[in-house]
Amino acid sequence: MKLYSDFGGRRAVQVIGDVLALGLVAVSVWAALVFHGFVTEFALLGRRLEEAGTGFRGSMTDIGNTLADVPLIGSGIAAPFDGASAAGETLESVGRGQQDMVGWIAVFAAIGIAAVPIAAVLLLWVAPRLVHAVRARRTTAVLTRPGGADLLALRALTDRSLLDILAADADAVARWRRGDPDTIRALAALEARAVGVRLPGAPAGHPTLAA
Structure with missing residues (x-):
């Protein structure tokens, strides 16, 4: 926990x-x-x-x-x-x-x-x-599995506010559909941050990945 x-x-x-x-x-x-x-x-x-x-x-x-x-x-x-x-x-x-x-x-x-x-x-x-x-423990466990970031990105699109999604990526939905790795990582970081989990390897200065 x-x-x-x-x-x-x-x-x-x-x-x-x-x-x-x-x-x-x-x-x-x-x-x-x-x-x-x-x-x-x-x-x-x-x-x-x-x-x-x-x-x-x-x-x-x-x-x-x-x-x-x-x-x-x-x-x-x-x-x-x-x-x-x-x-x-x-x-x-x-x-x-x-x-x-x-x-x-x-x-x-x-x-x-x-x-x-x-x-x-x-x-x-x-x-x-x-x-x-x-929730934080489960999110951490998801991040350790293959495709975990993709799952968190999908959850971010359904659970996070529109303003937060646009702040992470102005064209988040289209780029997520194309499988853009940076967008997926930004959305995954947004969802992880909501439960207090820092995305592994996120740079300290990035406002979305490490804030």
Whole structure:
């Protein structure tokens, strides 16, 4: 797979784009982690409620057990404390529920913060870059085969803009039909350049073959 163009200007744009894409992904993950940590701080209230409920339930249970040992009236005196112990258990449950809710909110919010920019990077930058890299690899492979330049020249006539074709050769179609080697090479270079591939042996100063 050919990830970077053979041409300096386009290669610089690709490198900068890759760095920015990686930076955006890193910042998104960092922001998601920071927000997750911020939201989970709200679970502190739930932990305090749970601890308070646990302590209250334990105290009421101990008092109730102690009073239950009082002869004759012990069960009647202990009953209100048993009810209070149940209230402490309810408070524990509320505290745990609040912690669970905050935890889920933190997770889903963090995923949302990270997922949106990462998805944008994948769809708008990574996917087109991969498609371009595959095309560049295939073009390079075609150039190594006999008649590869002819195939690329034909593709240039069908895929490239009219202005680009005329810039490569003012009489490109007629000369291509006659099999003019310079025209075929110019058109092949035009098609190869579109995917960032420099035609082998192209002179550095030629605007079409090596630009």
